[in-house]
Amino acid sequence: MPDISTTMIIVLCVAAAAAGWIDAVVGGGGLLLLPALLLGLPHAQPAAVLGTNKAVAIVGTAGAAVTYVRKTPVDVKLAVRIGLAALAGSVGGAALAGGISKDTMRPLIMGVLVVVAAVVIFKPGFGAAPSASPVSRQRVLLTIALAGLGIGFYDGLIGPGTGTFLVLALTALLHLDLVTASATAKIVNCCTNAGALAMFAYQGMVFWQLAALMAVxxxxxxMVGARMALKKGSGFVRGVLLTVVGALVVKLGLEQWG
Incomplete structure (x- = not known):
């Protein structure tokens, strides 16, 4: 366990619970969890902070995924296929992270998020109910390429809001309702988190005792977030989605121009 105060441990545990709730509903829990760890572990190596973050997040994500799968119909095989593609994409993104200017990428991502928010606001039916028509094989392959490789690449390159992007992409490409898209995104996130955690663990960059406590x-x-999303439906998820998208735009803007 790192040398941190009891008060900070409590703060980190509360942040972990809140991040787990946000992540289960619509993704984006890392917007809260990672800054909290950076605050609580100011002298730790960045890789150790990231590794501890993954060790915490994968537990909550897996718990939410199990809750969703037990309560709502999810195509687990398709989710795993997208997840494996996302894992490959994240490796590629991480490999190129040092050679691409993130200051150039952030304004583009912010623009995409603003457009997404506009669509959700001005198209109330977005993600309200699944499409009755079957999804073609071509659209499935497009989803694996864009939601898997593409968003996985973004996760390795920059990272914040990956879960939110997954929910939006799965809703738009597979015509899922927001609740089912959130459930599918959790399975995809489990795949990418597992790959990243394995690498950090191999490098010895995980504070396991702290991670275990926060993971609880x-x-x-x-699990609470997943149950609330299932109970309250797509309208509730839509509201949380807009809140998280707004927070992500603010975060990226502060990083770019703050």
């Missing part, structure tokens, strides 16, 4: 709270938050 992240798991609880994730």
């Amino acid at each position: 709270f992240n798991l609880a938050g994730g």
Whole structure:
């Protein structure tokens, strides 16, 4: 366990629970969890902070995924295929991260998010109900390429909001309702988190005791969030989605111009 105060441990556990709840509903829990760890572990190596973050997040994500799968119909095989593509994409993104200017990428991503928010606001039916028509093989392959490789690449390159992007992409490409898209995104996230965590663990960059304690709270938050999303439906998820998208735009803007 790193040398941190009891008060900070409590703060980190509360942040882990809140991040688990946000992540389970619509993705984007890392917007809260990673800054909290950076605050609580100011002298730790960045890789150790990222590794601990993954060790915490994968537990909550897995718990939320199990809750969703038990309560709502999810195409697990398709989700795993997208997840494996996302894992490959994230490796490629991480490999190129040092050679691409993130200052150039952020304004583009912010623009995409603003457009997404406009679509959700001005198209109330977005993600309200699944499409009755079957999804073609071509659209499935497009989803694997864009939601898997593409968003996985973004996760390795920059990272924030990956879960939110997955929910939006799955809703738009596979014509899922927002609740089913959130459930599918959790399975995809489990795949990418597992790959990243394995690499960080191999490098010895995980504070396992702290991660285990925070993971308990992240798991609880994730399971509560999944149950609330299932109970309250797509309208509730839509509201949380807009909140998270707004927070992501603000975060990227502060990083770019703050």
